[in-house]
Amino acid sequence: MNVAIVKYNAGNIYSVVNALKRLGVDSLLTDSPEELASADKVVFPGQGEASQAMSYLREHGLDQVICSLRQPVLGICIGMQLMCTHSEEGDTDCLGIFPAEVKRFQPRQHDEKVPHMGWNQIYMPANRCSEEPALMLPNGEFVYFVHSYYVPVCDFTSAICDYIQPFSAALHRDNFYATQFHPEKSGSVGERILRSFLDLPG
Amino acid sequence: MLAKRIIPCLDVKDGQTVKGTNFVNLRHAGDPVALGKAYSDQGADELVFLDITASVEGRRTFTEMVTRVAEQLNIPFTVGGGISELSDVDRLLGAGADKVSVNSAALRHPELIDQIAGHFGSQVCVCAIDAHMEEDGSWRCYQNGGRVPTSRSLFEWAYEAQERGAGEILFTSMNHDGTKAGFANEALLKLADKLSIPIIASGGAGTQEHFRDAFALGHADAALAASVFHFGEIPIxxxxxxxxxxGISVR
Structure with a gap:
């Protein structure tokens, strides 16, 4: 299988390369529009700041490329946030794949720390009954989060996490999948989620 | 609910785990990668690898170890020991570490914390603090592995580290470290009240109850220990x- 990882100015991209390697998949780290378009699967990972990441993607024409992809695409963490319409982080216009606004956590009390860092549980939204292929997101399992901004629960939410308030732990629309958590750092549960992405048809 | 984290700490010298271990009959107990994987399989939430080698050669070996750990491990890990400038952080994050912990160098040059947070984000910057409760009841920060006292108070320095951009505080009580008599819960609680970033409790773990108390009484977000895990005294x-x-939320 030919898996491409979007190369841009975000941190921690190699952790995804390593995670895929542990699943027996050699991925290609690339910013070439042709290589991204021709891959069987594309991962859009990262850790970083929204406005700088979007400027880089625009300068390199990667914003158009990502939106035009037709194969399964997996956004991770800042990757997922950049796939939304707009982020409060740096007042940034993003890719608009998911019609959602990325907001900053507003703690209500002292022990609600920001960033939301560590292992937290994900749940299935009650009304989610899709016939479409989907990521295997195990109800009630713990996965690893590190983030200060969140996507509110919306029509495209495929898993919910509750921290300060319920928010989108995962999103899904057509061929675009995304997780706010880091499956590549989420132990065996994360490996199963990544495996389910690799197993998606198309 | 956000889980409280359990973090085994591994001291590494010349690429090998230092303390003798009696851990799940591991054949290569001195191999940090094998040990790290065993802990990960047991349910450790994160790992800390501390480089206790001082030499340039040792530093290269440690970086190679970090690369191998990053290839093999599927949970987050922090590396520390001997980090004195931004290029060290760049090298270790480049090798695949998720976070770095800074200690003495940050006390000497507090702007190191601003630099790390500015370049790589607060989430990668753990400020480790070794502090000792003096006879007058005040908590004083020490540097160079707890050998050299500084003029800093624990609470003042921890707050400054947070304001400079540290993402977490790893507080080791020198009074409790090695005693197996429990964590410094009163100081932990005071830190938790003062700070808005996560606090990792370290020093004093001897029994399961000690971990409960660090979370329930000390309001720690995570607890770190070495020997009770390495010698299999407390299986994770x-x-x-x-x-x-x-009633404590764990993974």
Whole structure:
């Protein structure tokens, strides 16, 4: 299988390369529009700041490329946030794949720390009954989060996490999948989620 | 609910785990990668690898170890020891570490914390603090592995580190470290009240109850220990089952 990882100015991209390697998949780290378009699967990972990441993607024409992809695409963490319409982080216009606004956590009390860092549980939204292929997101399992901004629960939410308030732990629309958590750092549960992405048809 | 984290700490010298271990009959107990994987399989939430080698050669070996750990491990890990400038952080994050912990160098040059947070984000910057409760009851920060006292108070320095951009505080009580008599819960609670970033408790773990108390009384977000895990005195699955029974959220 030919898996491409979007190369841009975000941190921690190699952790995804390593995670895929542990699943027996050699991925290609690339910013070439042709290589991204021709891959069987594309991962859009990262850790970083929204406005700088979007400027880089625009300068390199990667914003158009990502939106035009037709194969399964997996956004991770800042990757997922950049796939939304707009982020409060740096007042940034993003890719608009998911019609959602990325907001900053507003703690209500002292022990609600920001960033939301560590292992937290994900749940299935009650009304989610899709016939479409989907990521295997195990109800009630713990996965690893590190983030200060969140996507509110919306029509495209495929898993919910509750921290300060319920928010989108995962999103899904057509061929675009995304997780706010880091499956590549989420132990065996994360490996199963990544495996389910690799197993998606198309 | 956000889980309280259990973090084994591994001291590494010349690429090998230092303290003798009696851990799940591991054939290569001195191999940090094998040990790290065993802990990860047991349910450790994160790992800390501390480089206790001082030489340039040792530093290269440690970086190679970090690369191998990053290839093999599927949970987050922090590396520390001898980090004195931004290029060290760049090298270790480039090798695949998720976070770095800074200690003495940050006390000497507090702007190191601003630099790390500015370049790589607060989430990668753990400020480790070794502090000792003096006879007058005040908590004083020490540097160089707890050998050299500074003029800093624990609470003042921890707050400054947070304001400079540290993402977490790893507080080791020198009074409690090695005693197996429990964590410094009063100081932990005072830190938790003062700070808005996560606090990792370190020093004093001897029993399962000590972990419960660090979370329930000290309001720590995570607890770190070495020997009780390395010598198999407290198996992590058993510890987590106990904590769950005590009403503490764990993975």
């Amino acid at each position: 699955p058993k510890l987590k089952a106990y904590l769950k029974g005590e």
